[in-house]
Amino acid sequence: MQCAESLRAQAYFDGEVDAVAAADVERHIAQCPECTALLEELTQMRAGMRRELEYAEAPPRLRVAIERMLDQETAAGTTAPSTAQLRTVARRPTSPAWRTRAFWLGAFGGLGAALAASVVLFVLSATPPDPLLDDVIAAHVRSLMPEHLTDVVSTDRHTVKPWFAGHVDVSPVVADFAAQGYRLVGGRADYFDHQRAAVVVYQHGAHVINVFTWVAGRQTLPDRTTRSGYHVAFWRVGNLQYCAVSDAGWDELSALVRLLRDAGASDAR
Amino acid sequence: MPHLDAAYRFARWLSRSAVEADDIVQEAFLRAFRAFDTLRGGEVKAWLFTIVRNCHATALQQQRRRGEVGLPREHDSPPGREAIAATPDPESASIEQDQRRMLDQLIAALPEEHREVLLLREMEDMSYREIAAVTQVPIGTVMSRLARARAALKLRWLQQAEGEPHAVR
Numbered sequence: 004m005q006c007a008e009s010l011r012a013q014a015y016f017d018g019e020v021d022a023v024a025a026a027d028v029e030r031h032i033a034q035c036p037e038c039t040a041l042l043e044e045l046t047q048m049r050a051g052m053r054r055e056l057e058y059a060e061a062p063p064r065l066r067v068a069i070e071r072m073l074d075q076e077t078a079a080g081t082t083a084p085s086t087a088q089l090r091t092v093a094r095r096p097t098s099p100a101w102r103t104r105a106f107w108l109g110a111f112g113g114l115g116a117a118l119a120a121s122v123v124l125f126v127l128s129a130t131p132p133d134p135l136l137d138d139v140i141a142a143h144v145r146s147l148m149p150e151h152l153t154d155v156v157s158t159d160r161h162t163v164k165p166w167f168a169g170h171v172d173v174s175p176v177v178a179d180f181a182a183q184g185y186r187l188v189g190g191r192a193d194y195f196d197h198q199r200a201a202v203v204v205y206q207h208g209a210h211v212i213n214v215f216t217w218v219a220g221r222q223t224l225p226d227r228t229t230r231s232g233y234h235v236a237f238w239r240v241g242n243l244q245y246c247a248v249s250d251a252g253w254d255e256l257s258a259l260v261r262l263l264r265d266a267g268a269s270d271a272r
Numbered sequence: 273m274p275h276l277d278a279a280y281r282f283a284r285w286l287s288r289s290a291v292e293a294d295d296i297v298q299e300a301f302l303r304a305f306r307a308f309d310t311l312r313g314g315e316v317k318a319w320l321f322t323i324v325r326n327c328h329a330t331a332l333q334q335q336r337r338r339g340e341v342g343l344p345r346e347h348d349s350p351p352g353r354e355a356i357a358a359t360p361d362p363e364s365a366s367i368e369q370d371q372r373r374m375l376d377q378l379i380a381a382l383p384e385e386h387r388e389v390l391l392l393r394e395m396e397d398m399s400y401r402e403i404a405a406v407t408q409v410p411i412g413t414v415m416s417r418l419a420r421a422r423a424a425l426k427l428r429w430l431q432q433a434e435g436e437p438h439a440v441r
Contacts, residue, residue: 010415019400052394055372061280065294069301076305
């Protein structure tokens, strides 16, 4: 007999549920011996596999063989291009062949597994990816883990905003947009870009949206990008850098960004 | 080529043979290089793994057609012999190595659809979404397969422990 919630418990174990659902699952596990046992087994199995299975590495000769093969492939591609390719080459410097090479190097040359198309474009336009982006994503993901979402839980902006005064270096816009579907859940302090950042947490349907605020640095950030499946929007108000991260869709995220921008503008006045 | 190790590992787990893994990975990188235009979005690793998986399936089909493999090898016994044979076998087998070998065998003996989701999740740390992309099934199927794979591994583990009291010393 298996508990009907076992798949959800598994998803929770695999870090596949957002903070709101996680709280729900935790409540269930606390009163379900079967799911408690399941979680224990899953933990042991993972630990056992990671400890005892070999992380095999590709043999050096395979690496060499592949490099040689791809070199040949590249050479073949450049010596015998189709007429269509020739026309494209003549017209534009960014020929498919060139892009192939660039993309290959970009994608496999150390930029990591989870580059979204937008980030690749961003890279190709010669702007280096910012480690800040990694920090923001990491902070967002961390926040989705149980008990990490908020330091101050309140749907009242008059509670959340003053809390920041004693905990972070900035005073961000805090507003409740429950009427528009973005409920204020609370606030949190995070540390990155060498300073204490304020995080205002909103919930939209099943999605958690973290809005980070810190004193803007000199780096140029993209307006929007996607990494590891998370959408990230950056914007500035005065000297404050804002950044919203969520797995919600772009439209949903953009709507909150608009609301916050408007609120920020009226705050500044 | 930072994904080479991971791709090789995956190919080896799929084929349970170091020799075949070599061929599969070479073919996969060639296909990936030629077809990168089909890559949409950013999941490079998942995309590459999908190709590795396809190459493995093609290789398996060819072998079957040539009559080299009679049955799907997961039902052969003893399970996981290839995977073991591929790893160096020093004389001094410590308890740790025994453990490792046992787990190797248990996992190699799982049906392929269970083995792959389990390894992608636990060893490659892929999300359900990525696993769904690699194995080309819906996320719901990934979840249920993963649950079945874990249950099957647990069962085999317990059976092994009962059958071989010396395994736990």
